Amino acid sequence: MIITVNGEETNWEGAKVTINDLLSHHKVEKPEMVSVQINGTFVDKKDYGTKIVVAADEVDFLYFMGGGQAS
Amino acid sequence: MKGFSSQAIHCAALKKDAHGALRMPLYENVAFEFEDARAIQFAFEGRSLGHSYTRISNPTVEDLEQRIRLLTGSLGVVAVSSGMAAIAEIVLVLAEAGANIISTKYLFGNTYSLFEHTLKPWGLEVNYLDLAQPQKLEKAINEKTRAIFLESITNPQLQVVDIEKVVKIAAVAHVPVILDGTVTTPYLFRSKDFGVAVEVLSSTKYISGGAATVGGLIIDNGNQDWSRCPRLAKAAQKYGPHALLAQLRRETHRNLGSCMTPHNAFMQSLGLETLALRFERSCENALVLARFLASRREVKAVNYPGLEASPDHALAKNQFGGKFGGILTFTLQDREHCYKLMDKLAMIRRATNIGDNKTLILHPASTIFCEYGEEEKKALGVPANMLRLSVGIEDPDDIIDDLKQGLEAL
Numbered sequence: 124m125i126i127t128v129n130g131e132e133t134n135w136e137g138a139k140v141t142i143n144d145l146l147s148h149h150k151v152e153k154p155e156m157v158s159v160q161i162n163g164t165f166v167d168k169k170d171y172g173t174k175i176v177v178a179a180d181e182v183d184f185l186y187f188m189g190g191g192q193a194s
Numbered sequence: 195m196k197g198f199s200s201q202a203i204h205c206a207a208l209k210k211d212a213h214g215a216l217r218m219p220l221y222e223n224v225a226f227e228f229e230d231a232r233a234i235q236f237a238f239e240g241r242s243l244g245h246s247y248t249r250i251s252n253p254t255v256e257d258l259e260q261r262i263r264l265l266t267g268s269l270g271v272v273a274v275s276s277g278m279a280a281i282a283e284i285v286l287v288l289a290e291a292g293a294n295i296i297s298t299k300y301l302f303g304n305t306y307s308l309f310e311h312t313l314k315p316w317g318l319e320v321n322y323l324d325l326a327q328p329q330k331l332e333k334a335i336n337e338k339t340r341a342i343f344l345e346s347i348t349n350p351q352l353q354v355v356d357i358e359k360v361v362k363i364a365a366v367a368h369v370p371v372i373l374d375g376t377v378t379t380p381y382l383f384r385s386k387d388f389g390v391a392v393e394v395l396s397s398t399k400y401i402s403g404g405a406a407t408v409g410g411l412i413i414d415n416g417n418q419d420w421s422r423c424p425r426l427a428k429a430a431q432k433y434g435p436h437a438l439l440a441q442l443r444r445e446t447h448r449n450l451g452s453c454m455t456p457h458n459a460f461m462q463s464l465g466l467e468t469l470a471l472r473f474e475r476s477c478e479n480a481l482v483l484a485r486f487l488a489s490r491r492e493v494k495a496v497n498y499p500g501l502e503a504s505p506d507h508a509l510a511k512n513q514f515g516g517k518f519g520g521i522l523t524f525t526l527q528d529r530e531h532c533y534k535l536m537d538k539l540a541m542i543r544r545a546t547n548i549g550d551n552k553t554l555i556l557h558p559a560s561t562i563f564c565e566y567g568e569e570e571k572k573a574l575g576v577p578a579n580m581l582r583l584s585v586g587i588e589d590p591d592d593i594i595d596d597l598k599q600g601l602e603a604l
Binding site for chain 1: 208236239240241242243270430431432433434436439440443
């Protein structure tokens with residue numbers, strides 16, 4: 124299925140994909156400092172392992188430069 | 195590693211230094227270079243962990259922010275150019291024209307001026323209450339209330355209010371409590387544990403370490419549902435609990451340009467490492483001086499929450515862990531006596547600041563509050579016969595000797 128991660132289309136071959144899978148796959152730097160959005164809506168960190176990303180979803184990893192950390 | 199000083203000293207940098215520097219270097223630069231066009235796009239969009247422009251963020255400033263975040267257990271921190279910038283930014287990010295904030299009636303003079311003379315003409319309403327009676331809040335809060343503002347120990351009135359009670363009432367209406375913790379610092383008062391939504395403070399004072407640099411901090415404790423704040427509702431949908439930090443970093447803080455300089459951040463990170471040592475001494479000295487002044491016939495009254503006779507003593511002891519800060523005020527017969535004492539002092543300096551290593555004396559009514567009439571000064575709790583001492587870290591006997599010779603000359 125095709126999903127868009129940080130503005131780039133990605134072809135994901137697995138049956139399902141979670142936020143944790145994507146963070147790992149994209150080797151996200153300092154994942155504890157990243158905030159995740161799916162289709163422009165915030166995803167709570169506690170849901171990273173269960174929230175399923177589906178085809179055509181747009182996923183964004185956003186950083187808060189300075190003194191911020193994902194809760 | 196649980197101790198305040200250990201954490202302040204050993205907080206790890208976010209990135210390993212290229213040369214293994216033991217202290218975060220001073221990145222005294224404006225711009226940052228990128229490998230390719232996509233990389234700079236990602237930095238602007240916040241999609242990569244990189245700085246683009248020092249007005250928005252900088253590695254040395256970020257290092258101070260991370261240290262404060264760790265020490266306060268907060269969600270995030272924005273370092274700004276001064277304590278006043280911190281207050282201005284937080285009010286501007288939360289409120290809009292036609293909205294209101296509720297503020298303690300006893301305030302630092304420049305904060306009162308910011309509310310009355312700078313923000314009111316833009317349509318902000320400010321409702322001043324005596325928060326020593328927090329039940330008054332219940333009636334004062336309405337659907338347009340965007341924040342409740344108070345100081346941990348008011349300057350220079352030295353009033354202490356029950357912060358937990360204020361927070362409890364505010365929480366029912368989902369209104370954030372903004373606390374100016376300058377006088378207590380995160381060393382005496384961990385605002386997150388008392389439910390405060392945002393702490394602002396002037397890091398110029400105790401944190402800077404010797405009053406060499408100006409700075410301010412906005413600390414988001416991460417316990418407020420920002421979706422309830424109309425100005426942040428959209429950001430809350432996108433950024434969840436980070437809505438305030440995102441709105442500051444990506445709009446208000448960026449657009450106002452009130453950034454902390456990298457040099458000041460470097461100096462203040464250094465100051466932070468000795469905050470506990472210096473502040474302990476300042477608190478000890480203040481109590482010794484308060485007791486000395488209370489014993490003098492020339493002194494009409496001493497106001498220091500550390501004195502058992504203070505009406506706020508029990509509350510302050512509970513909230514601030516048995517320490518009471520480094521500021522005290524006392525009254526003499528009249529303004530002329532205040533001036534005469536100030537002019538007789540040999541070691542204590544005549545200057546406006548708090549948290550310096552030096553003990554400083556000031557006549558608040560004729561300085562910080564000089565722009566207000568007599569009635570306004572009375573309402574603000576600043577009488578003409580009051581002096582403020584910001585107690586430094588000198589040897590206490592020397593401070594006492596100086597005051598003693600000054601009082602004897604009256």
